[in-house]
Amino acid sequence: MKLYTYFRSSAAYRVRIALNLKNIPHELAAVNLLKSEQQATPYTDKNPQGLLPALETTQGVLAQSLAILEWLEETHPDTPLLPSNSWEKAQVRSFCYAIASDIHPIDNLRVLKYLSGELAATDEQKNTWYRHWIIEGFSSLEATLGEHAYCFGDKPSLADICLVPQVFNALRFKVDMSLYPKISAIYARCNSLQAFIDAAPENQPDAQ
Amino acid sequence: MKLYTYFRSSAAYRVRIALNLKNIPHELAAVNLLKSEQQATPYTDKNPQGLLPALETTQGVLAQSLAILEWLEETHPDTPLLPSNSWEKAQVRSFCYAIASDIHPIDNLRVLKYLSGELAATDEQKNTWYRHWIIEGFSSLEATLGEHAYCFGDKPSLADICLVPQVFNALRFKVDMSLYPKISAIYARCNSLQAFIDAAPENQPDAQ
Numbered sequence: 001m002k003l004y005t006y007f008r009s010s011a012a013y014r015v016r017i018a019l020n021l022k023n024i025p026h027e028l029a030a031v032n033l034l035k036s037e038q039q040a041t042p043y044t045d046k047n048p049q050g051l052l053p054a055l056e057t058t059q060g061v062l063a064q065s066l067a068i069l070e071w072l073e074e075t076h077p078d079t080p081l082l083p084s085n086s087w088e089k090a091q092v093r094s095f096c097y098a099i100a101s102d103i104h105p106i107d108n109l110r111v112l113k114y115l116s117g118e119l120a121a122t123d124e125q126k127n128t129w130y131r132h133w134i135i136e137g138f139s140s141l142e143a144t145l146g147e148h149a150y151c152f153g154d155k156p157s158l159a160d161i162c163l164v165p166q167v168f169n170a171l172r173f174k175v176d177m178s179l180y181p182k183i184s185a186i187y188a189r190c191n192s193l194q195a196f197i198d199a200a201p202e203n204q205p206d207a208q
Numbered sequence: 209m210k211l212y213t214y215f216r217s218s219a220a221y222r223v224r225i226a227l228n229l230k231n232i233p234h235e236l237a238a239v240n241l242l243k244s245e246q247q248a249t250p251y252t253d254k255n256p257q258g259l260l261p262a263l264e265t266t267q268g269v270l271a272q273s274l275a276i277l278e279w280l281e282e283t284h285p286d287t288p289l290l291p292s293n294s295w296e297k298a299q300v301r302s303f304c305y306a307i308a309s310d311i312h313p314i315d316n317l318r319v320l321k322y323l324s325g326e327l328a329a330t331d332e333q334k335n336t337w338y339r340h341w342i343i344e345g346f347s348s349l350e351a352t353l354g355e356h357a358y359c360f361g362d363k364p365s366l367a368d369i370c371l372v373p374q375v376f377n378a379l380r381f382k383v384d385m386s387l388y389p390k391i392s393a394i395y396a397r398c399n400s401l402q403a404f405i406d407a408a409p410e411n412q413p414d415a416q
Contacts, residue, residue, distance in 0.1 A: 049306055049348045059295045067302035074294045086282045087267045094275035098257055101309045140257045
Protein backbone atom coordinates (compact mmCIF):
# COMPACT_ATOMS: atom_id res chain seq x y z
CA MET A 1 0.00 0.00 0.00
CA LYS A 2 1.04 3.55 -0.68
CA LEU A 3 -0.35 6.47 1.30
CA TYR A 4 -0.40 9.89 -0.33
CA THR A 5 0.28 12.20 2.54
CA TYR A 6 1.44 15.63 3.67
CA PHE A 7 3.10 15.91 7.04
CA ARG A 8 0.68 18.53 8.35
CA SER A 9 -2.53 17.18 6.76
CA SER A 10 -4.65 16.03 9.69
CA ALA A 11 -6.70 13.71 7.52
CA ALA A 12 -3.49 11.99 6.35
CA TYR A 13 -2.23 11.98 9.96
CA ARG A 14 -5.33 9.92 10.95
CA VAL A 15 -4.52 7.25 8.39
CA ARG A 16 -0.84 7.19 9.34
CA ILE A 17 -1.83 6.41 12.93
CA ALA A 18 -4.17 3.59 11.87
CA LEU A 19 -1.60 2.00 9.56
CA ASN A 20 0.91 2.05 12.43
CA LEU A 21 -1.52 0.72 15.07
CA LYS A 22 -2.44 -2.15 12.76
CA ASN A 23 1.18 -2.80 11.74
CA ILE A 24 0.31 -2.65 8.06
CA PRO A 25 3.38 -2.38 5.80
CA HIS A 26 3.12 0.70 3.60
CA GLU A 27 5.09 3.42 1.92
CA LEU A 28 4.48 7.16 2.04
CA ALA A 29 4.31 9.46 -0.98
CA ALA A 30 4.45 13.15 -0.14
CA VAL A 31 2.06 15.60 -1.83
CA ASN A 32 2.82 19.21 -0.94
CA LEU A 33 -0.39 21.05 -0.01
CA LEU A 34 1.38 24.41 0.17
CA LYS A 35 2.37 23.98 -3.48
CA SER A 36 -1.20 22.81 -4.30
CA GLU A 37 0.21 19.56 -5.66
CA GLN A 38 -3.03 17.83 -4.60
CA GLN A 39 -4.96 19.77 -7.24
CA ALA A 40 -2.69 18.90 -10.16
CA THR A 41 -1.57 15.86 -12.10
CA PRO A 42 -0.17 13.34 -11.42
CA TYR A 43 -2.01 13.29 -8.08
CA THR A 44 -5.46 14.06 -9.49
CA ASP A 45 -5.07 11.06 -11.81
CA LYS A 46 -4.95 9.00 -8.63
CA ASN A 47 -7.59 10.95 -6.70
CA PRO A 48 -9.93 13.16 -8.76
CA GLN A 49 -11.27 14.67 -5.52
CA GLY A 50 -7.98 16.55 -5.32
CA LEU A 51 -7.75 16.21 -1.56
CA LEU A 52 -5.44 14.33 0.78
CA PRO A 53 -5.08 11.57 1.76
CA ALA A 54 -5.52 8.74 -0.72
CA LEU A 55 -4.49 5.14 -0.27
CA GLU A 56 -3.23 3.17 -3.26
CA THR A 57 -3.97 -0.54 -2.90
CA THR A 58 -3.88 -3.58 -5.16
CA GLN A 59 -7.59 -2.93 -5.82
CA GLY A 60 -7.25 0.71 -6.74
CA VAL A 61 -7.09 4.10 -5.06
CA LEU A 62 -9.31 5.02 -2.14
CA ALA A 63 -9.95 8.64 -1.13
CA GLN A 64 -11.35 10.17 2.08
CA SER A 65 -9.64 9.37 5.36
CA LEU A 66 -12.73 7.98 7.10
CA ALA A 67 -13.47 5.65 4.20
CA ILE A 68 -9.85 4.48 4.34
CA LEU A 69 -10.04 3.95 8.11
CA GLU A 70 -13.27 1.92 7.80
CA TRP A 71 -11.79 -0.14 4.98
CA LEU A 72 -8.60 -0.84 6.94
CA GLU A 73 -10.76 -1.88 9.90
CA GLU A 74 -12.76 -4.31 7.75
CA THR A 75 -9.85 -5.81 5.89
CA HIS A 76 -7.33 -5.83 8.76
CA PRO A 77 -9.42 -6.68 11.81
CA ASP A 78 -6.42 -7.35 14.06
CA THR A 79 -5.98 -4.52 16.59
CA PRO A 80 -9.64 -3.49 16.22
CA LEU A 81 -10.29 0.24 16.18
CA LEU A 82 -14.08 0.00 16.49
CA PRO A 83 -16.08 -1.85 19.18
CA SER A 84 -17.94 -4.94 17.99
CA ASN A 85 -21.22 -3.86 19.63
CA SER A 86 -23.33 -1.85 17.16
CA TRP A 87 -24.45 0.83 19.60
CA GLU A 88 -20.94 1.40 21.00
CA LYS A 89 -19.59 1.48 17.45
CA ALA A 90 -22.16 4.14 16.58
CA GLN A 91 -21.00 6.29 19.51
CA VAL A 92 -17.39 6.07 18.35
CA ARG A 93 -18.40 7.01 14.80
CA SER A 94 -20.49 9.90 16.06
CA PHE A 95 -17.43 11.22 17.92
CA CYS A 96 -15.30 10.82 14.79
CA TYR A 97 -17.75 12.67 12.55
CA ALA A 98 -18.10 15.50 15.06
CA ILE A 99 -14.42 16.13 14.30
CA ALA A 100 -14.06 14.93 10.72
CA SER A 101 -17.22 16.66 9.48
CA ASP A 102 -17.95 19.47 11.90
CA ILE A 103 -14.53 20.82 12.84
CA HIS A 104 -11.80 19.87 10.43
CA PRO A 105 -13.30 20.68 6.98
CA ILE A 106 -14.26 24.20 8.06
CA ASP A 107 -10.67 24.83 9.15
CA ASN A 108 -9.09 23.18 6.13
CA LEU A 109 -6.31 24.99 4.27
CA ARG A 110 -8.46 25.54 1.16
CA VAL A 111 -11.13 27.23 3.28
CA LEU A 112 -8.55 29.44 5.00
CA LYS A 113 -7.20 30.38 1.57
CA TYR A 114 -10.71 31.35 0.45
CA LEU A 115 -11.13 33.47 3.58
CA SER A 116 -7.92 35.42 3.03
CA GLY A 117 -8.39 35.56 -0.76
CA GLU A 118 -12.00 36.09 -1.83
CA LEU A 119 -13.14 37.46 1.53
CA ALA A 120 -9.97 39.44 2.34
CA ALA A 121 -9.94 38.18 5.93
CA THR A 122 -7.01 39.32 8.04
CA ASP A 123 -4.68 36.83 9.70
CA GLU A 124 -6.32 37.66 13.02
CA GLN A 125 -9.81 36.99 11.60
CA LYS A 126 -8.58 33.73 10.11
CA ASN A 127 -7.02 32.58 13.38
CA THR A 128 -10.18 33.50 15.30
CA TRP A 129 -12.25 31.52 12.77
CA TYR A 130 -9.93 28.55 13.15
CA ARG A 131 -10.14 28.56 16.93
CA HIS A 132 -13.90 29.18 16.92
CA TRP A 133 -14.79 25.88 15.25
CA ILE A 134 -12.38 23.90 17.41
CA ILE A 135 -13.73 25.49 20.60
CA GLU A 136 -17.34 24.81 19.51
CA GLY A 137 -16.52 21.19 18.80
CA PHE A 138 -14.18 20.45 21.70
CA SER A 139 -16.58 21.93 24.27
CA SER A 140 -19.28 19.41 23.42
CA LEU A 141 -16.85 16.51 22.92
CA GLU A 142 -15.21 17.16 26.30
CA ALA A 143 -18.67 16.90 27.89
CA THR A 144 -19.33 13.51 26.29
CA LEU A 145 -16.07 11.88 27.38
CA GLY A 146 -16.10 9.49 30.33
CA GLU A 147 -13.28 8.61 32.68
CA HIS A 148 -11.49 6.17 30.40
CA ALA A 149 -7.84 6.13 29.43
CA TYR A 150 -8.82 6.76 25.80
CA CYS A 151 -11.96 8.27 24.23
CA PHE A 152 -13.89 5.01 24.49
CA GLY A 153 -12.27 2.57 26.89
CA ASP A 154 -8.78 1.34 27.58
CA LYS A 155 -7.53 1.09 24.00
CA PRO A 156 -7.25 3.62 21.18
CA SER A 157 -10.13 3.62 18.69
CA LEU A 158 -11.00 5.60 15.58
CA ALA A 159 -12.16 8.34 17.97
CA ASP A 160 -8.62 8.84 19.31
CA ILE A 161 -7.27 8.65 15.78
CA CYS A 162 -9.51 11.56 14.79
CA LEU A 163 -8.96 13.49 18.01
CA VAL A 164 -5.16 13.58 18.15
CA PRO A 165 -4.56 15.37 14.82
CA GLN A 166 -7.28 17.88 15.71
CA VAL A 167 -5.59 18.62 19.06
CA PHE A 168 -2.29 19.01 17.23
CA ASN A 169 -3.97 21.70 15.11
CA ALA A 170 -5.56 23.31 18.14
CA LEU A 171 -2.15 23.66 19.80
CA ARG A 172 -0.66 25.06 16.62
CA PHE A 173 -3.35 27.74 16.56
CA LYS A 174 -2.97 28.42 20.30
CA VAL A 175 -6.37 27.19 21.48
CA ASP A 176 -6.40 27.18 25.30
CA MET A 177 -6.39 23.42 25.84
CA SER A 178 -6.58 23.79 29.63
CA LEU A 179 -10.34 24.14 29.05
CA TYR A 180 -10.42 20.51 27.92
CA PRO A 181 -8.65 18.41 30.57
CA LYS A 182 -10.07 15.07 29.40
CA ILE A 183 -9.17 15.69 25.77
CA SER A 184 -5.71 16.86 26.85
CA ALA A 185 -5.11 13.75 28.97
CA ILE A 186 -6.12 11.47 26.09
CA TYR A 187 -3.87 13.41 23.74
CA ALA A 188 -0.90 12.98 26.06
CA ARG A 189 -1.62 9.29 26.57
CA CYS A 190 -1.89 8.61 22.82
CA ASN A 191 1.34 10.46 22.21
CA SER A 192 3.18 8.08 24.49
CA LEU A 193 2.41 5.23 22.05
CA GLN A 194 4.91 4.52 19.30
CA ALA A 195 2.20 4.30 16.60
CA PHE A 196 1.13 7.86 17.34
CA ILE A 197 4.69 9.15 17.71
CA ASP A 198 5.72 7.71 14.34
CA ALA A 199 2.67 9.27 12.68
CA ALA A 200 3.22 12.75 14.11
CA PRO A 201 3.80 15.57 11.60
CA GLU A 202 7.29 16.42 12.92
CA ASN A 203 8.42 12.83 12.38
CA GLN A 204 7.44 12.62 8.71
CA PRO A 205 10.04 12.45 5.94
CA ASP A 206 8.43 15.49 4.27
CA ALA A 207 8.34 17.60 7.48
CA GLN A 208 9.62 21.10 6.99
CA MET B 209 -37.55 5.75 17.33
CA LYS B 210 -37.79 9.50 17.31
CA LEU B 211 -35.85 11.61 14.84
CA TYR B 212 -35.04 15.18 15.79
CA THR B 213 -35.27 17.01 12.50
CA TYR B 214 -35.73 20.32 10.72
CA PHE B 215 -37.35 20.28 7.31
CA ARG B 216 -34.47 22.03 5.57
CA SER B 217 -31.58 20.37 7.45
CA SER B 218 -29.82 18.27 4.85
CA ALA B 219 -28.26 16.02 7.47
CA ALA B 220 -31.72 15.26 8.88
CA TYR B 221 -33.03 14.82 5.32
CA ARG B 222 -30.47 12.01 4.81
CA VAL B 223 -31.76 10.12 7.83
CA ARG B 224 -35.40 10.64 6.83
CA ILE B 225 -34.68 8.99 3.47
CA ALA B 226 -32.96 6.01 5.09
CA LEU B 227 -35.75 5.46 7.61
CA ASN B 228 -38.25 5.48 4.74
CA LEU B 229 -36.21 3.20 2.47
CA LYS B 230 -35.86 0.71 5.30
CA ASN B 231 -39.52 1.04 6.34
CA ILE B 232 -38.56 1.71 9.95
CA PRO B 233 -41.45 3.04 12.05
CA HIS B 234 -40.51 6.37 13.62
CA GLU B 235 -41.82 9.72 14.70
CA LEU B 236 -40.44 13.15 13.88
CA ALA B 237 -39.73 15.90 16.41
CA ALA B 238 -39.10 19.31 14.86
CA VAL B 239 -36.22 21.47 16.10
CA ASN B 240 -36.21 24.91 14.50
CA LEU B 241 -32.72 25.83 13.30
CA LEU B 242 -33.74 29.38 12.44
CA LYS B 243 -34.73 29.91 16.08
CA SER B 244 -31.47 28.18 17.20
CA GLU B 245 -33.50 25.62 19.14
CA GLN B 246 -30.73 23.09 18.49
CA GLN B 247 -28.36 25.05 20.73
CA ALA B 248 -30.71 25.24 23.73
CA THR B 249 -32.40 22.94 26.19
CA PRO B 250 -34.34 20.71 25.98
CA TYR B 251 -32.61 19.61 22.75
CA THR B 252 -29.04 19.89 24.06
CA ASP B 253 -30.02 17.55 26.90
CA LYS B 254 -30.62 14.97 24.19
CA ASN B 255 -27.66 15.92 21.97
CA PRO B 256 -24.87 17.94 23.63
CA GLN B 257 -23.30 18.49 20.18
CA GLY B 258 -26.15 20.96 19.55
CA LEU B 259 -26.50 19.95 15.92
CA LEU B 260 -29.20 18.18 13.94
CA PRO B 261 -30.16 15.43 13.51
CA ALA B 262 -30.27 13.08 16.49
CA LEU B 263 -32.04 9.77 16.73
CA GLU B 264 -33.64 8.72 20.00
CA THR B 265 -33.69 4.95 20.38
CA THR B 266 -34.38 2.48 23.17
CA GLN B 267 -30.60 2.45 23.76
CA GLY B 268 -30.14 6.19 23.97
CA VAL B 269 -29.64 9.15 21.67
CA LEU B 270 -27.32 9.01 18.69
CA ALA B 271 -25.96 12.14 17.00
CA GLN B 272 -24.33 12.70 13.59
CA SER B 273 -26.25 11.67 10.48
CA LEU B 274 -23.56 9.36 9.11
CA ALA B 275 -23.26 7.51 12.42
CA ILE B 276 -27.04 7.12 12.43
CA LEU B 277 -27.05 5.85 8.85
CA GLU B 278 -24.33 3.30 9.60
CA TRP B 279 -26.14 2.17 12.73
CA LEU B 280 -29.45 1.78 10.88
CA GLU B 281 -27.62 -0.23 8.22
CA GLU B 282 -26.13 -2.57 10.84
CA THR B 283 -29.25 -3.04 12.89
CA HIS B 284 -31.79 -3.09 10.03
CA PRO B 285 -29.96 -4.92 7.23
CA ASP B 286 -33.08 -5.36 5.08
CA THR B 287 -32.97 -3.06 2.06
CA PRO B 288 -29.17 -2.76 2.30
CA LEU B 289 -27.75 0.68 1.65
CA LEU B 290 -24.11 -0.41 1.46
CA PRO B 291 -22.59 -3.11 -0.78
CA SER B 292 -21.40 -6.24 1.00
CA ASN B 293 -18.01 -6.21 -0.73
CA SER B 294 -15.47 -4.26 1.34
CA TRP B 295 -13.87 -2.39 -1.54
CA GLU B 296 -17.20 -1.37 -3.08
CA LYS B 297 -18.42 -0.33 0.34
CA ALA B 298 -15.34 1.83 0.74
CA GLN B 299 -16.08 3.59 -2.56
CA VAL B 300 -19.64 4.36 -1.46
CA ARG B 301 -18.39 5.72 1.84
CA SER B 302 -15.75 7.81 0.09
CA PHE B 303 -18.52 9.36 -2.03
CA CYS B 304 -20.61 10.04 1.08
CA TYR B 305 -17.79 11.73 2.96
CA ALA B 306 -16.89 13.88 -0.05
CA ILE B 307 -20.35 15.41 0.51
CA ALA B 308 -20.87 15.02 4.24
CA SER B 309 -17.40 16.24 5.20
CA ASP B 310 -16.13 18.33 2.31
CA ILE B 311 -19.22 20.17 1.05
CA HIS B 312 -22.02 20.29 3.54
CA PRO B 313 -20.33 21.41 6.80
CA ILE B 314 -18.67 24.38 5.08
CA ASP B 315 -22.09 25.53 3.81
CA ASN B 316 -23.90 24.87 7.06
CA LEU B 317 -26.21 27.54 8.49
CA ARG B 318 -23.91 28.19 11.47
CA VAL B 319 -20.99 28.85 9.13
CA LEU B 320 -23.07 31.19 6.97
CA LYS B 321 -24.13 33.03 10.13
CA TYR B 322 -20.48 33.44 11.10
CA LEU B 323 -19.66 34.79 7.63
CA SER B 324 -22.40 37.43 7.73
CA GLY B 325 -21.84 38.19 11.43
CA GLU B 326 -18.18 38.15 12.46
CA LEU B 327 -16.83 38.60 8.92
CA ALA B 328 -19.54 40.99 7.69
CA ALA B 329 -19.89 39.11 4.41
CA THR B 330 -22.57 40.41 2.06
CA ASP B 331 -25.42 38.17 0.86
CA GLU B 332 -23.71 38.00 -2.52
CA GLN B 333 -20.41 36.90 -0.94
CA LYS B 334 -22.25 34.32 1.13
CA ASN B 335 -24.08 32.91 -1.89
CA THR B 336 -20.85 32.76 -3.88
CA TRP B 337 -19.21 30.94 -0.98
CA TYR B 338 -22.10 28.47 -0.85
CA ARG B 339 -21.96 27.71 -4.54
CA HIS B 340 -18.16 27.52 -4.57
CA TRP B 341 -17.94 24.49 -2.27
CA ILE B 342 -20.76 22.69 -4.06
CA ILE B 343 -19.18 23.32 -7.47
CA GLU B 344 -15.77 22.11 -6.20
CA GLY B 345 -17.32 18.95 -4.83
CA PHE B 346 -19.81 18.18 -7.58
CA SER B 347 -17.21 18.60 -10.32
CA SER B 348 -15.09 15.78 -8.96
CA LEU B 349 -18.05 13.60 -7.96
CA GLU B 350 -19.60 13.92 -11.44
CA ALA B 351 -16.30 12.65 -12.86
CA THR B 352 -16.32 9.56 -10.64
CA LEU B 353 -19.89 8.47 -11.47
CA GLY B 354 -20.41 5.62 -13.91
CA GLU B 355 -23.42 4.91 -16.11
CA HIS B 356 -25.63 3.39 -13.42
CA ALA B 357 -29.19 4.31 -12.54
CA TYR B 358 -28.01 5.39 -9.08
CA CYS B 359 -24.61 6.48 -7.78
CA PHE B 360 -23.41 2.90 -7.36
CA GLY B 361 -25.56 0.43 -9.27
CA ASP B 362 -29.24 -0.14 -9.80
CA LYS B 363 -30.44 0.58 -6.26
CA PRO B 364 -30.11 3.58 -3.99
CA SER B 365 -27.25 3.48 -1.48
CA LEU B 366 -25.92 5.78 1.21
CA ALA B 367 -24.26 7.71 -1.64
CA ASP B 368 -27.64 8.67 -3.12
CA ILE B 369 -28.92 9.45 0.37
CA CYS B 370 -26.11 11.96 0.83
CA LEU B 371 -26.30 13.30 -2.73
CA VAL B 372 -30.00 14.17 -2.96
CA PRO B 373 -30.14 16.65 -0.05
CA GLN B 374 -26.98 18.31 -1.36
CA VAL B 375 -28.54 18.74 -4.83
CA PHE B 376 -31.65 20.15 -3.16
CA ASN B 377 -29.40 22.78 -1.57
CA ALA B 378 -27.57 23.41 -4.82
CA LEU B 379 -30.85 24.14 -6.60
CA ARG B 380 -31.98 26.41 -3.78
CA PHE B 381 -28.78 28.43 -4.17
CA LYS B 382 -29.07 28.42 -7.98
CA VAL B 383 -26.02 26.31 -8.82
CA ASP B 384 -26.07 25.57 -12.57
CA MET B 385 -26.89 21.87 -12.38
CA SER B 386 -26.69 21.45 -16.18
CA LEU B 387 -22.93 21.10 -15.58
CA TYR B 388 -23.61 17.81 -13.77
CA PRO B 389 -25.83 15.67 -16.00
CA LYS B 390 -25.13 12.40 -14.19
CA ILE B 391 -25.82 13.87 -10.76
CA SER B 392 -28.96 15.53 -12.12
CA ALA B 393 -30.25 12.27 -13.61
CA ILE B 394 -29.69 10.42 -10.34
CA TYR B 395 -31.42 13.21 -8.44
CA ALA B 396 -34.48 12.97 -10.70
CA ARG B 397 -34.54 9.19 -10.46
CA CYS B 398 -34.35 9.20 -6.65
CA ASN B 399 -37.09 11.77 -6.47
CA SER B 400 -39.45 9.44 -8.30
CA LEU B 401 -39.24 7.02 -5.34
CA GLN B 402 -41.79 7.39 -2.55
CA ALA B 403 -39.12 7.11 0.19
CA PHE B 404 -37.33 10.16 -1.18
CA ILE B 405 -40.55 12.08 -1.88
CA ASP B 406 -41.80 11.56 1.67
CA ALA B 407 -38.44 12.74 3.06
CA ALA B 408 -38.29 15.93 0.99
CA PRO B 409 -38.21 19.23 2.89
CA GLU B 410 -41.46 20.51 1.36
CA ASN B 411 -43.30 17.41 2.56
CA GLN B 412 -42.33 17.72 6.21
CA PRO B 413 -44.85 18.64 8.92
CA ASP B 414 -42.60 21.55 9.99
CA ALA B 415 -42.13 22.92 6.44
CA GLN B 416 -42.64 26.66 6.23
